[in-house]
Every structure is written in C-alpha cells, then in structure tokens.
Amino acid sequence: MDRRIQKSKKAIMDAFIELLSEMDIENITINKIADLANVNRGTVYLHFLDKYDLLDQYLEEQINQLLEKCAPDEVTDKFTSKSTLLRVFEYLEQNSNLYSTMLKNRGIPVFRNRLLLIAQQSLSKQFDLISFGPDFNKEITVQFLASAIISSFEWWITNSIPYPASVMAEQIWALLERMMITSP
Structure with missing residues (x-):
C-alpha cells in the first residue's frame, strides 16, 4: 500500500x-x-x-493485533498457558488507554462482544479436548468462564489497572486451575 x-x-x-x-x-x-x-x-x-x-x-485491526501478540508459545492440546495469559494482560496494560476507550464508550458494545466470542471459542475448543463426567454441561461452563474472564479484563482496564498484569494473570490462572480446565 x-x-x-x-x-x-x-x-x-x-x-x-x-x-x-x-x-x-x-x-x-x-x-x-x-x-x-x-x-x-x-x-x-x-x-x-x-x-x-x-x-x-x-476493531478488527485491534483484535488481530491482540491475538497476534498474545498467541500461545506453541500449539498444544493443553489449555492456553499461564505465560500466554500474562502476555494478554501485559498487552492490555501497554494499550490501556485504547482499550479503556473501547470498553467505556457506551456506543460500541461490539468490542466487548467480540472479545467475549473469542474467549468462548477458545474455551469451547479446549473443552473438546477434555473429558468430563455426564453431569458436565459444556455450553453453560463455556459461557460462565468466558463471561468471567472478559468481565475481569473489563473491570481491570476500566478501573485504571489496580493490580499489575502478573497478579491478574496469576489470579485468573488459579481460578481456571480450580475449575480443572487446565489439565487434560
């Protein structure tokens, strides 16, 4: 061009x-x-x-940059690594003014919705690799976890990053481990 x-x-x-x-x-x-x-x-x-x-x-450009910068270290059958989650938070922190604008502007819920869709797709793919008991409802779990993760991102950004990226990544990873989605 x-x-x-x-x-x-x-x-x-x-x-x-x-x-x-x-x-x-x-x-x-x-x-x-x-x-x-x-x-x-x-x-x-x-x-x-x-x-x-x-x-x-x-938005498409920003989402693509986020995905590109924060892609997993390697393609594995295991859930995205803690280091990948940390890279996401570090990237959001480095670009917090932009993401704050996108998340705070009432006229553009499409940005949050796009992040939510990406989280849902990622979690859904991960759950396809993990076997759970018959009482496990994949759809409900994916929706719950994706909403929680994106809401955490949103809260963190719109509240002027009250904790370092490393603390956020550590806390969310610990919650994901408790949900047993990080082990095959």
Whole structure:
C-alpha cells in the first residue's frame, strides 16, 4: 500500500479514536473525523463507508493485533498457558488507554462482544479436548468462564489497572486451575 494512503488512513483512525475518548460514537461525524485528521471528507469515504465501517475495521485491526501478540508459545492440546495469559494482560496494560476507550464508550458494545466470542471459542475448543463426567454441561461452563474472564479484563482496564498484569494473570490462572480446565 502506498505510504500516503497508509498515512491518511492512520490519521483517520487516530482521529476517530481520539474522538471516541471524548464522546459517544453517535456524536461523532465524518466532518469531525476529517477535520481532526486534517483530511477532507472524500478521503475518509475513500477508505471507509461510514463511521461504523471505520469502527469495524479499527476493531478488527485491534483484535488481530491482540491475538497476534498474545498467541500461545506453541500449539498444544493443553489449555492456553499461564505465560500466554500474562502476555494478554501485559498487552492490555501497554494499550490501556485504547482499550479503556473501547470498553467505556457506551456506543460500541461490539468490542466487548467480540472479545467475549473469542474467549468462548477458545474455551469451547479446549473443552473438546477434555473429558468430563455426564453431569458436565459444556455450553453453560463455556459461557460462565468466558463471561468471567472478559468481565475481569473489563473491570481491570476500566478501573485504571489496580493490580499489575502478573497478579491478574496469576489470579485468573488459579481460578481456571480450580475449575480443572487446565489439565487434560
């Protein structure tokens, strides 16, 4: 991609996130984005259909970066390692301003929902590798654990990171171990 195109697209996304930190998405206009990015409206529309397309593309980019940076050390049959969980918390901590904006903005529950879906899919795959008794309901357990993990991430970020990443990873890992999902 041409450097000028990359530069203008990044300026638009940066302007959009800055505006999201100040107001709900409903109050953001293409004109405000263009003015802050120092581009014209046509340039915004060249890259994005509307502010919701901009939001979708931005969220997709952020989720992909999170997944890429925090991927497991190796592919195994075992649940994601404690070191992977720690990398997730460290990545969230390093990018806390961005994630705080995304989680606090009432107009974009899609971000939280996407994180929840990723957690559900990951846990579901893990439970396919573990045999539990007949009283075990996979669907209920996946929903419960995914919601708890994402709510913990959200609480931690929106409360200005009251504990270090290592403490959060250790605590959540201990809870997961108690649920016996970390052993094959």
